[in-house]
Amino acid sequence: MTYRVTLIEGDGIGPEVTGATCRILEAAGAPVEWEKVPAGLGAFESLGHPMPEAVFASLRSNRVGLKGPLATPKGKGYRSANVQLRQGMQLYTGWRPVLSLPGVKSRYENVDVVVLRENTQGLYAGIEHEVTPGTVVSLKLSSREAGARIARWAFDYAKNAGRRKITVCHKKGVLPLTDGAFVDAFWQVGAEYPFIQQEEAALDDVCMRLAQDPSEFDVLLLENLYGDIISDICAGLVGGLGVVPGANVGDGCAVFEAVHGTAPDIAGMGVANPLAVLLSGCLMMEYMGERKVANRVRDAVSEVLEAGTHVTRDLGGTANTAEFTQAVIDAL
Ligand code: NAI
DSSP states (O other), rough: OEEEEEEESSTTTTHHHHHHHHHHHHTTOOOOEEEEEOOHHHHHHHOSSSSOOHHHHHHHHEEEEEEOOOOOOOOSSSOOOHHHHHHHHTTTTTEEEEETTTOOOSSSSSSSEEEEEEOEEEEEEEEEEEEEEEEEEEEOOHHHHHHHHHHHHHHHHHHHTOOEEEEEETTTTOOOTTHHHHHHHHHHHHHTOHHHHHHHEEEEEHHHHHHOOOOOEEEEOOHHHHHHHHHHHHHHHHHGGGGGOOEETTTTEEEEEEEEOOOOOTTTTTOOOOHHHHHHHHHHHHTTTTTHHHHHHHHHHHHHHOOSSSBBBTEEEEEEEHHHHHHHHHOO
16 A cells, blocks of 8 residues: 655755655655655745645545645745644644654653643644733633543543653643643543543753753653753753654644754755754655555664765765765665
8 A cells, every 4th residue: 555645845954854754764665655745934935825725625534644844935925834723723732752862962862851842832723912002912812621621632642652751731820720721631531541640840940950861751741842952951851952852742633843943054065964854754654554664664764764875064074965865775
């Protein structure tokens, strides 16, 4: 069987890293046929919309997508295409497994933390307005339904993936209603999963504990903005943004993408690390039941990283994107 997968190449380094990923997955025998759709800055400039209806139509039909990063112009322009996609397809869980990789130097060894981010609400609801000239407000949205929905996803995930503990992170001391609702939903749903350890912790406390000893945590559950920030902190624990995969998952649809952005400072130079998108592709293979392909690629990646001769600049090496890609294909 061949799977049809929606492919969004993305902006900046997007085409470089998704191109490398497609090449490696194909070399590993992934039974995938790509359906390329335009999105992001390129689509905005050529079609007038950063997230055209064609993307939604393709995802509604294929149910699985691989996505490069999309640029969000600062200030005026358009509303984040990523947010539009997550809200439009109700991809309510941001799933970001953060794992130490062999051969990648970082402050800690054996980091294994999963960050789960609520993708549809919080300050990303984008409800901002000017109250009086010079004074603006941004509203933070938090519904019991959305809190319960992601809590259930988190507990089901923990159960199926054999994870031992979930920590829900909050600032309910200052935001008792919004963050309070998120935490209440967690405990309510958690009552049905007594075999999984459960704790709540203030976000600042979590930041400090992550810096001191990440092994204290197993699965972190956070609302939208906190999840965005903590994902990057966790990426820093294992070697940076170039190595952490992710996915945005809803009921019956998932889009796989790296944690990092379009890296405008290195876009077009051919030096980006495609590993994060590649590992997102491995998660995608697993999601589709192609565990063998995923593990073949991961083994090849480990071999290249351990050898250390073909790693990209962000990991202290000198290889460019094409050289790293070829090394992984050779290892396959
Ligand atoms: P960024 O993640 O693009 O870059 C931060 C730093 O990490 C840069 O120095 C960059 O060169 C480096 N970096 C990122 N990915 C890398 C890779 N694969 N290999 C080597 N180095 C890498 O974050 P920034 O600069 O804040 O955002 C740039 C644009 O990306 C913005 O328009 C932002 O909105 C967008 N963005 C999109 C995301 C998405 O589509 N999921 C996520 C984060 C940001």
